[in-house]
Amino acid sequence: xxxxxxxxxxxxxxxxxxxxxxxxxxxxxxxxxxxxxxxxxxxxxxxxxxxxxxxxxxxxxxxxxxxxxxxxxxxxxxxxxxxxxxxxxxxxxxxxxxxxxxxxxxxxxxxxxxxxxxxxxxxxxxxxxxxxxxxxxxxxxxxxxxxxx
Numbered sequence: 488x489x490x491x492x493x494x495x496x497x498x499x500x501x502x503x504x505x506x507x508x509x510x511x512x513x514x515x516x517x518x519x520x521x522x523x524x525x526x527x528x529x530x531x532x533x534x535x536x537x538x539x540x541x542x543x544x545x546x547x548x549x550x551x552x553x554x555x556x557x558x559x560x561x562x563x564x565x566x567x568x569x570x571x572x573x574x575x576x577x578x579x580x581x582x583x584x585x586x587x588x589x590x591x592x593x594x595x596x597x598x599x600x601x602x603x604x605x606x607x608x609x610x611x612x613x614x615x616x617x618x619x620x621x622x623x624x625x626x627x628x629x630x631x632x633x634x635x636x
Contacts, residue, residue: 497576498574507565522581529571532571533568537563542559587599
């Protein structure tokens with residue numbers, strides 16, 4: 488008789504940026520605790536002031552848009568916190584817990600639904616694909632700043 492096998496889930500590492508609104512409103516601990524409660528593991532975490540060059544690279548897809556200076560100003564208002572988080576299907580699950588980019592469309596109970604304001608003032612950035620997670624982790628962390636334990 489064939490045994491049913493549990494489908495294994497991929498262990499992924501993703502990037503989360505705690506944006507300036509999250510830091511300024513003292514919500515970092517609350518947001519981080521929600522992810523830890525879901526079983527995710529911290530592999531790297533640091534506070535940093537974002538340079539214009541780093542923001543232009545990170546937001547290359549919109550860096551030529553007229554609204555980009557507003558985003559850069561917002562993201563440089565104070566330091567942000569970069570977080571490398573791992574777990575089963577981390578990329579999709581992190582974004583589900585976070586809620587849609589537009590906080591006004593986020594359900595209560597999601598991070599953005601509870602704390603976000605709009606498209607920009609939305610508490611966190613989270614990688615949206617394995618390819619972007621890999622690129623973004625390399626952009627914000629040196630190899631020796633991401634730990635396995």
